Amino acid sequence: MLAVTTVAVVRVRNLFAVAVLTGIYSFLMATVLLVLDAPDVALTEAAVGAGIGTVLIVGALYLTKTDEARPVHGILLPLVVAAGTAAVLLFGVSDTPPFGDPGNPIHVLGPDYLARSVPETGIPNVVSSVLASYRGFDTLGETVVIFTAGIAVLMLLKRSPRRRRVSPPGAGDPNSPEDEA
């Protein structure tokens, strides 16, 4: 079903249908993640991908045309770009540890976290304790990423009212000179 949805997303030219199909794809993906025993990620995927993502795509469609434009290039250039990207990704993957090897870091460190979580933090959900405590600095980075994304979208999309501009602190005022739109 995932594959069918993906092919449909690529083939269908009506962008409204594509928005709905991406929502369906996200729900299927959440189901897959749930089957893989990752309810935290499944919850995120269902809420972000299927819920808010679809709403934002539809909101963007409201601002533009609802039919996909005809491709301006031939088939060759996209093919080369896709093949190049795939080559780079494969080169990157080639350096990862072998799949299923018991000596992988995930298999060595995982039981350690599982054993330490409850006595050290009192939190039975190890995903939460790793995310917020053992890897707290990474999660701080993630939060800053979301913050940055929000600020960037606001700066791009918001037509700032001249007087009562309520810009978040620390962002400076980079959007005051060039707000023509």
Next chain:
Amino acid sequence: MRLDLILRVAAKLILPFMLLFAVYVQFHGDYGAGGGFQAGTIAGAGVILYALVFGLAAAQRIVPLALVETLVPLGVFIYAAVGVAGWLTGGNYLEYNHLAHDTVHGQEWGVFLVELGVFVTVSATMVAIFYAFTGRRRSR
């Protein structure tokens, strides 16, 4: 959209449960699936649903844009402040061990506050992006 009776009644029925579920996911994240990211998205989706059904103006009366734009950096600030609190209590940055009377409770407090920061930033960012998208055509 404003006169669509079924949508409005259904949205009114479902909204309290959405927000309650967000709070549940937030505070139960230590024991079951969930945490700040998930709860923030669900809460943001609640506000977005309200805005979709009842109109942007009604949503912005309840959740004003200024409040949202304050909350986006506030969440990061909470998170970073927990790290500084770790310093002040004699540990490393983001070390929660000394936040309470013993190590385990310190960890629970640290995780709780950090998840709160994540929740605030994520939900506010979702709503802010939605406002930015939908507020565009209206004001033109």
